[in-house]
Amino acid sequence: MTNNRRCLENATPELAVFASALASIIWSATLALPGDSMAGPDFHYMNLFGGDRIWAIAFGAIAVLQLWRIAGRTQRESYRFAVVTDLLISFVAAGVWTFVTGLCLLNSWPPSPYAGSTAVLAAGLWWDFLEYNPQHLRKPKAKPAELIHETEPKRVAVK
Amino acid sequence: MTAMIISERLSTLGRYGDTTPATIASIMSSFLWAMCLAFPGTLIGPVGVGRPTYKHMYEVADEPTWIVIFSSIFLLQLWRIFCHQKVGNRLYVYLLEIGIKGWAAIIWTFIALACMIAQYPPAAAMSDAIVIAGLCWWDFLRCEPRPERCTNCFNRNCRSSCPYVIGAACHDSGHT
Numbered sequence: 001m002t003n004n005r006r007c008l009e010n011a012t013p014e015l016a017v018f019a020s021a022l023a024s025i026i027w028s029a030t031l032a033l034p035g036d037s038m039a040g041p042d043f044h045y046m047n048l049f050g051g052d053r054i055w056a057i058a059f060g061a062i063a064v065l066q067l068w069r070i071a072g073r074t075q076r077e078s079y080r081f082a083v084v085t086d087l088l089i090s091f092v093a094a095g096v097w098t099f100v101t102g103l104c105l106l107n108s109w110p111p112s113p114y115a116g117s118t119a120v121l122a123a124g125l126w127w128d129f130l131e132y133n134p135q136h137l138r139k140p141k142a143k144p145a146e147l148i149h150e151t152e153p154k155r156v157a158v159k
Numbered sequence: 160m161t162a163m164i165i166s167e168r169l170s171t172l173g174r175y176g177d178t179t180p181a182t183i184a185s186i187m188s189s190f191l192w193a194m195c196l197a198f199p200g201t202l203i204g205p206v207g208v209g210r211p212t213y214k215h216m217y218e219v220a221d222e223p224t225w226i227v228i229f230s231s232i233f234l235l236q237l238w239r240i241f242c243h244q245k246v247g248n249r250l251y252v253y254l255l256e257i258g259i260k261g262w263a264a265i266i267w268t269f270i271a272l273a274c275m276i277a278q279y280p281p282a283a284a285m286s287d288a289i290v291i292a293g294l295c296w297w298d299f300l301r302c303e304p305r306p307e308r309c310t311n312c313f314n315r316n317c318r319s320s321c322p323y324v325i326g327a328a329c330h331d332s333g334h335t
Contacts, residue, residue, distance in 0.1 A: 011177040018169060019184070019290050026286035035280035042212070042282065055283075070168060071161040104284055110198035114212075114274070116191025117287035120184050 013131050016124030017066050020093060023121055024063035031056035042112055045103040062096060065089045083134050090132065094125035178301045179240070181294035185263050186236045188291050193229035196222055212282045215273035232266060235259045253302075260299040267292035 031037050031052045038047040038055070046055060069089050072082075101122045104115035196202060203213040203222040216225060239256055271288040275281045 011180045012172070014168070014172060015176060015180050015294075018172065019294060022293070023286045023290045026289055027283050030281055030283040030286060033280045037280040037283050040282075042210075042284065067165055068161070071164040110200040110202055111195050112210075112212075112284070113192040113195035113202065114282065114284040114288060116195060117188045117291050118284060119191060120187045121287050121290065123187065124180070124184065 013124070013128035014070065016121070016128045017070060017090075017093075020097065020121050020125050021063045021066040024059040024066070028056045028059040028063065031059070042104070042107055044107050046100065049103075058096065062093050066093055079134075086134075087129070087132060090125065090129040094122065094129050097122035097125050173297065178298040181298040182236055182240055182260075184291055185267065185295050185298070186233055186240070188267075188288075189229045189233035189236070189263075193226050193233060196226045196229070212274050212277050212285070214277050216270065219269075219273075228266060232263045236263060257299065257302045260295065260302050264292065264295035264299045267295050 037043065037052050050058070066089065069086055097118065101115055101118045104118055105111045201208050201222060203209050203217045203225055205217065206214065209217055209222075220228070236259060239259055267288060271285055271292045274285040274288065
């Protein structure tokens, strides 16, 4: 049981952020294609809150903000501003994904299975929000490239 | 500059990041797919009965078969997550693990592509299945025989295989 508790010990929630950013980009690109994606029964409730363009912009904005959050972690001068923006963006992203999951599940009966994958990404974003660690915001003493070189694992031959 | 930082972090994450969350994502997603398909009502069925998004999936197998396939991914990967530290480094274990990861990656890729090309405009919500498929392939390609020692300090009892965390101290031994 102890091992199972520790299975996520070395994992980083940044993976969830990258995964959600990628999913948001694909959502945005798909919704931006010519044609009415939201017209079908699968997106009935999402269509009540906005059409293709609105949702494409919303997902595109989430992707850009998430990537900016990761890229700008060590660039921002004000620590407090960085913590507040980080927490705000991760909370908004998690909230939007949860909302979309709920709307996809409510659309029809039996519920659409693709909402399962959406729910997984929403859970990943809540993990990112709840496991938030402001230590990432501290600037590294050396250049990142040098640090990466220093911390590269040495290959160990396994017999 | 921003693109460089993102690509650098993505590259470091891809090479050294822990792939356990990818396995867990596949487990959760398979479970939810199997559960949704098991509800009364037909999702994957002939034209006019099932939903058009899943028509290519129906050409390969019917709904009960897909429930079995998703359940197999869910159960096998869950079993690997729970038991991998009990069986040690054996060649057959490695082959079994890589087989399960490959099976999950192939199934998720097929589902994502089949549902995306089923209609135009494609179902936007299948984007998440594409991401799950990508995570499964990453998990598959990173699969290697589990090292018995820490890759940083060579300590047999060290659990800090986290060189990905730049500038932060590792859990046990304090190496960075």
